[in-house]
Amino acid sequence: MKGNYSILQQNFGKHLRFLREERSLSLRELSSRCELDSSKISKIENGKTNLQLSTIFELAKGLEIEAKKLLDFKM
Amino acid sequence: MKGNYSILQQNFGKHLRFLREERSLSLRELSSRCELDSSKISKIENGKTNLQLSTIFELAKGLEIEAKKLLDFKM
DNA sequence: TATTTTGTGGTCTTTTAAGTCTACAATTAA
DNA sequence: TTAATTGTAGACTTAAAAGACCACAAAATA
Numbered sequence: 001m002k003g004n005y006s007i008l009q010q011n012f013g014k015h016l017r018f019l020r021e022e023r024s025l026s027l028r029e030l031s032s033r034c035e036l037d038s039s040k041i042s043k044i045e046n047g048k049t050n051l052q053l054s055t056i057f058e059l060a061k062g063l064e065i066e067a068k069k070l071l072d073f074k075m
Numbered sequence: 076m077k078g079n080y081s082i083l084q085q086n087f088g089k090h091l092r093f094l095r096e097e098r099s100l101s102l103r104e105l106s107s108r109c110e111l112d113s114s115k116i117s118k119i120e121n122g123k124t125n126l127q128l129s130t131i132f133e134l135a136k137g138l139e140i141e142a143k144k145l146l147d148f149k150m
Numbered sequence: 151t152a153t154t155t156t157g158t159g160g161t162c163t164t165t166t167a168a169g170t171c172t173a174c175a176a177t178t179a180a
Numbered sequence: 181t182t183a184a185t186t187g188t189a190g191a192c193t194t195a196a197a198a199g200a201c202c203a204c205a206a207a208a209t210a
Contacts, residue, residue, distance in 0.1 A: 001168060001195085003110060005129040012128060026156060035078060037199065042158055052125045052167080052197065053087060054080040056146070068146035071131070076165085076198060101186060112169065117188055127167065127197080 001050060008075065010047030015073035017045045019063055034062030076125060083150065085122030090148035092120040094138055109137030 020030055020041075031038035036058050043049050044059075060067040095105055095116075106113035111133050118124050119134075135142040 001127070001129050003129065005132070008129060008132055027158090028156075035199095037201085038156090039158070039160090039201090040198075042156095046158080049197070050127045050129050050167095052076070052127050053131070054076050054078065054083060054125050055198080056128070057080070057083055066146075068143040071141075071143035071146055102188090103186075110169095112171090113186090114171090114188070114190090115168075117186095121188080124167070125197095130168080 005050055006047060009044075009050055011073055011075060012051075012070070013045040013047040016041075016059065016070065019065065019070070020045075023063065025063075030059075030062045033064075034058040036062070080125055081122060084119075084125055086148055086150060087126075087145070088120040088122040091116075091134065091145065094140065094145070095120075098138065100138075105134075105137045108139075109133040111137070 020027075025033075027038040027041050030036075031041060036055065040049070041059070044051055044055075056070055057067050060070055063070075095102075100108075102113040102116050105111075106116060111130065115124070116134070119126055119130070131145055132142050135145055138145075
């Protein structure tokens with residue numbers, strides 16, 4: 001992408017990590033509940049990925065929450 | 076992506092179109108309010124794109140809504 | 151102590167979103 | 181009837197996400 005969205009990615013990542021730890025899931029546990037590699041989830045949580053819509057929904061599936069909750073963070 | 080997310084993309088697209096038309100914005104008008112090409116927005120609305128997190132936030136900016144509202148649709 | 155678990159970083163290939171433009175038919179407005 | 185607007189589709193390049201691995205240090209557990 002043209003713009004720099006690293007702050008956005010970092011905020012998303014922090015929020016994801018919060019939601020995962022809130023459920024006491026390890027990266028590999030969350031990974032096994034959706035179609036995502038654990039190392040990829042790690043990268044997302046560390047703000048290194050501008051993930052796609054489908055990936056957001058996979059994460060929501062794994063966390064058993066509505067996808068919109070994953071965007072429920074302050075910028 | 077491995078899985079087929081066309082239904083997801085289509086539902087997102089329909090919802091986006093609803094939100095845009097609700098505000099009486101043309102594709103080019105919305106386009107001018109964010110850093111997105113109008114033909115790209117057209118493709119998103121027609122379910123042809125698995126858009127990225129940054130693009131969701133650009134659309135939210137253009138529509139002047141919270142990004143999570145863009146994921147507030149039924150699957 | 152020995153052993154699993156955990157998070158992370160790297161590699162490599164394939165796929166595709168992003169970005170930028172052009173063109174055009176169908177509406178809509180002047 | 182012109183002229184402008186609107187939605188859409190296509191071409192093309194570049195950057196990067198996805199996907200599937202492997203390896204390892206540190207931390208937790210047995």
